[in-house]
Amino acid sequence: MKRCAFCNVGSRGDLQPLIALALALKAKGTWEVVLISEESGRALAESFALEFRAVAGDSTGIMFEEEYAEMLAKGKLMAMIKESERRKKTWYDQASKDWVETTKDVQMIVSGPFCYNETFCVAEKLGVPWIPLLYGPLYPTRDFPNPFVMESNWFSWLNLLSFNFLYWALWKQQAADVNAFRSQLGLEPLLCSRGLMSVIEEKELLVIGAFHEVFIPTLKVPADWPANFFFKNFPFTPKNSESCSPELQQFLLNNKGNVIYLGLGSMPAPRPRELLELAERIVRTLKVKAILCAGWSNVESSTDLQEDILVIKSCPHDLVFPQCQVILHHAGVGTSAATLRSGVPSVCLPVMLDQFYNAKQLTRLGVAPPSIAFQNVASSPDSVIEALRCCLESPMMAEQAKELCSRLEESDGATQSVEKVLDTYFPS
Template identity: 65%
Template sequence: MKCAFCNVGSRGDLQPLVALALGFQAKGWDVVVISEERNRALAESFSLSFRAIAGDLAGIVFEEEHAEMLVKGRLLKMIQEMRREMERRKKMSWDQALKDWVETTRDVQLIVSGPLTCNETYSLAEKLGVPWVPVMFGPYFPTREFPNPFVMESNWFSWLNLFSFNFFCWAMWQKQSSETNAFRAELGLEPLLCRRGMLSVVEEKELLMIGAFHEIFIPTQRVPADWKSHMLVRNFLFVPKTPEDSLDLEVQEFLAKSEGTGVIYLGLGSMPAPPKDLMELVRKIVQTLEVKAVLCAGWSGVTNSELEEILVVKSCPHDLLFPKCKVILHHAGVGTCAAALRSGVPSVCLPVLMDQFSNANQLAKLGVAPPSIPFRNVPSSHGAVLEAVRFALESVEMMAKAQEMSRRLEESDGTALCVEKILQTYFE
């Protein structure tokens, strides 16, 4: 039996599916990860088979002009430009990508999909006559208990909360329906005439949907009473823990020399971050607060530091490094939030765009982070960042809350539970 795990985007958009793929592989399944070429290295680092589809929609994030817009505070303009460019690139590679989707899934008996490929993968699963399992990375299934954070922030009336989810899905489907139904026509399938796209399909057919997060990541910190039983929330989907001895020797030596001083982490994942601004921020933190720092350069291109108190790395396994730090400064992407929560270490969130702002607010609500500071404000708000880091370093209550959240996440294996539920639902 072969299962395909599909999504596009950055590492954070694919790693939860890699965790599920490894879980299925442990059960004896033949698994394949399907994504854009950019993500081949991630899949193959876990010794998983990989098949590529055309396109590179996430690549635009790494381009210098968009990073410049970000650091100058022109976030709205950056998002508008990125959307236009993504649409242009999508049109260029769309026909080939659809052909690739058909070819790469031809021999599978199950399709598990991230949110960015649901329309295509559902149609493919329907054509093949195989089960389809969508995976959501945040609490975005309709409820009366809180609003969709992409639509509004304040929790108002129950009917308005519910409307915010339905409206968002309706608006998205208006943009996606024509190309989705054109693809379905090529597959010989009837058009989808639903009002809210995949949300309507999941609700009407009561399809199993995986929520790849713990209930503490829900605004109410519990599963809403109006979520149906086919919406499964157990925990974040973590890949197996990295062996301790695989931590880079340079990092080990830096941490050993830093005992008694305290180490903070700064990294923005796949977000564009101008090197000069990152280095200036981390330099002020180590000099003012008398700590040492690991700067995860990621996309930024920073290669080294003149100060011995700062170690620059291209990447580092979060599950090994985070527990060895005193504070974690990050962009509040879902995957990084999950790793920070599991580490038992307080966060300082510097959100950049999209769901990162609501994720950062949730960490603050949990008591494991001070109020967030948008990254676009950082160049003019070093003082605010320093005070947030200082507070996180010194707050006994925040450390206790962080350790409590870590214990809750360690109580269950979300990946194993979700694998078992998928198998019970469709193969027993």
């Protein structure tokens, strides 16, 4: 039986799309699958009964340190990124060796974005297919700009340049380390201007997009996206009612139709006490109940609100979100996808990176009011209350959320992506 490695590093949101694809491939019955990531991903892999192999590194650990959590709270993202890059250099050599060792028995590699370079190199050395996963509409196009570079949609040539500039800048930073790794593997150096994006375009490699058409800024597929860029939907893991604790099930049952969800996904909250205080203010002002997902901190609600706020470590989004009235979240791509699938409006409190783009897209779609940066929540909690009130009192927003839910239910992103991969590289 052939074996496929699904690879990435980062938080749960960075691994979950790969897990969905791994489960879809495993269900075919003709492939074994393995998830390869840093040690922090082991528990998640094992919760889905997937084989796990570890590589050196701790990419997410910095977010749980008080000093850097405070940087997030104040919006000092560049300083945090700089420190993350410094730390990565301390484990890069060992991680490179681990990528070689953990993939030596596989016949295909599917890779998330944070280990593209390493997984591409080992796939080339092994002579096996390499399939990169894009978590958003980040394939170069003239129709809209790269959201990491600029927001305004100006001229087609400038839009395209915004993508190419970012890939060029990233490759300039990574080229020396990647080519040193290639030399160790006995491979020729990559002499290209934009790293693996140049390779993908030149060789017309299959790229899987882990998103639905509704997440494209223009809400339509760009005409200049090539046929080798395949996407149908967000890849979701199968629903599992057993993953919902009895306590959580009872809370939802007792407060049916009057529950607000509040959480930052797998991210630690900058200043978790502020998130708890926000939940308490919401409950008192709007007369609702709240689920506070706060696994990163042992916080407890006030004694007089213990029956109104359920504090939990984690929850299955696919089971809980549809039973809520509004979902307050950080707008990570995975959580944003789960809210769209739930048919429930959102209030977005983005913290960093693509979360601001994702939040803006939910607003464009008519299922969320304008977002509020988490760093501004403590100084303007009333703005969050008003955003919630907008969701609760808007029949139009509720109807739009249900319509988008129906669209996402029309296709199985994980299964269709796996079938595309197999048809391309292993046709029957």
